[in-house]
Amino acid sequence: MNLFAKSSEKNDVHIVCECVALYSKLYTNTNTPIVASYQIPGFRPKKAVPEDILLNYVGPKHVQDATVEAILRHTLPQALASVEDRALEDSVRILTKFEDMANSFSLDTVFRYDVAVDVAPEVRWLSEDKYKNLKVVVEIDEIVDAEKAAEKELKRRHKALGLLRIVADRGLQVGDLVVLDIFAESISSDGSKGEKIPSAESKGFHLDTEENNNLVPGFLGSLIGFRPGETRSFPLQFPESFEQDSLQGVRAQFTVVCKELFYRELPELDDSLAGKLLPGCTTMDQVQERILQRCKEVEKTAIEQATDNAILDQLGKLVEVDVPRALFQEQGQQLYGAKLLQLQAERKLDKDQIASLSSQKAVQEYLESERENINRIIKQMLAVGEIFKAEDLQYSTEQLVKEVENSIEEFKRYNQDYDEGNIKQQVQDVLEAAKVLEWLKENCTIEYIKR
Structure with a gap:
């Protein structure tokens, strides 16, 4: 078999497979699946059958189709071996139609077919410094300001008593x-x-x-x-x-x-209202202190999330990536699945609605409508992966095992199908991102501004 690899797209490797005459032996081999399924009178199982008798009994079309299938099984793994370290899972596509292969098959000519496979994309940094000396501006909404939020929350609780x-x-x-x-x-x-x-x-x-x-x-x-x-x-x-x-x-x-x-x-705002405003409190000072503490926790979480988002957004702008089809499909389907799981957890969808939204048509519509966002997330993920490797960052095996178990438990709780391998990969991506974000926060300049 001869292989000629070429690429029509930056992440799409095309392999031309040319199979030499030795594969013509499959044509009369009784181990070819369709041929082997027949018991030909006068011949013991697994014994060679003369070509003319075999063709007359089974039919040339059946033998030919079985031979093409056998050739594919024998040659495809060898064809893909040259890119197995870079090939993306489930991205192999035989470009030549089976009907065309069967019609062109002949013992006198070379058998040829084309295969395409998506490979891991190259991440190209737009800056010579890459991610070094990163400067990030984080915009914080006034609504998360703890002092203002606490005042608003106290007022809301007071109004509820009016x-x-x-x-x-x-x-x-x-x-x-x-x-x-x-x-x-x-x-x-x-x-x-x-x-x-x-x-x-x-x-x-x-x-x-x-x-x-x-x-x-x-x-x-x-x-x-x-x-x-x-x-x-x-x-x-x-x-x-x-x-x-x-x-x-x-x-x-x-x-x-x-x-x-x-x-x-409204009732007068004094200590007599403390227990009604916030159970367990006996004075207005306690009410205000506890509400402020809760708002500070919300503010801290919101600022951390805004910082992570700003860093990831900046990373996405620093790289160029030609996103392969298989990676786009995989990431898009993961995002859509997470969205459905969240809706189900919030009890916004029943089983029939989940089934309807899980259809192939619904998924494809989501992928098209969210194409830009999905590509943006993939670019960020690939940039994170590059930094994780370059800085030799690590996370513990215990963390990985625990998070995988938690994710599986979540799927089981809502009776959702899951693939443990996919879950493990997703958890690895999340843990890598957490380590990279932690490293970047310590090694980049961050400016906070209020909207």
């Missing part, structure tokens, strides 16, 4: 709770009204005027002084950063009806 009273002698002001019917129509470029916007409409909408972060800018201001039974109409524009993509930048005419208006009658 009583709602009907407002009878004034209009709406900040601090009230109001029940609204909201209608919306798009406004065209010439100023005329367009179609209704169902996703921006709501009947019986409860608005706490102290919690208005998700409102369209100007919406609350347009309602100040609003009285029950009153209707107001006003134009507003959804911001370009609005969470619902279809509404970003849309100009709309809102019509709002005030149905009910309430204010909160």
Whole structure:
């Protein structure tokens, strides 16, 4: 057998296999699977059968197909041996159609077929320093500021103890709770009204005027002084950063009806409320201290996560990688599986929904919609792997075993199928990433800024 390796893509090795005449012996070998399955009258099992008798009894087409299959079994492992140390698992593809191989087979000519296999991609660093002297800027949301979060949490708990009273002698002001019917129509470029916007409409909408972060800018201001039974109409524009993509930048005419208006009658904030605000506390100082401590823990976790994300994001920008198809499919399916497991753990999906979302079509739709994100994560993972090897970082066998056991237990808890080999590889990736991030935090410059 002769092998000619070539590459049409940077991570896609094509191997041309040419099998010389010695493989023609398979054509009349009774050990060829389909041939061996026949008991030919007058011949003992495993004894050579004359070619003409064999062909007449079994049929040329069956013998030929069996011979092609046997050739593939004999030659494919040898063909792939040249790249076995770099080949990605489950990425082998025979490019030549079986029908074409069978039709072209002849004892008088060389048998040829093409194979492709994805190999581990090369990581190309865009900087001469690679990951050395890394500078990272971490943006921290104000919402995770422990002091501000603690104040907000105490206020939320205090409000929960209040009583709602009907407002009878004034209009709406900040601090009230109001029940609204909201209608919306798009406004065209010439100023005329367009179609209704169902996703921006709501009947019986409860608005706490102290919690208005998700409102369209100007919406609350347009309602100040609003009285029950009153209707107001006003134009507003959804911001370009609005969470619902279809509404970003849309100009709309809102019509709002005030149905009910309430204010909160709050109890005095003193030590007598301590136990109700936070069970186990007897003074307001204890309440404030414990809430602040919890918020500090949340802040610390949020900052650590933001730092990890910023470092990984910066690493992804420092490398170029041609992501092979097999690696993209594997990583994408892992991310999708983790997403389904999380949804099931949160009891947002039943078994029928899980089955529907696990279909091949659903998976492929996810892979296409998340292609950019999946490729970004793969680049980060490959960069992490390079650093892990270059800096000779290590994690303990005990850590690996424990985390694999925990992951398997998680799959079993939700009756999910799993592959222990895949789980082990995923855990290894996570442990490597943790070690690399720990090393980078000690060896790079990190700047924290508030958004």
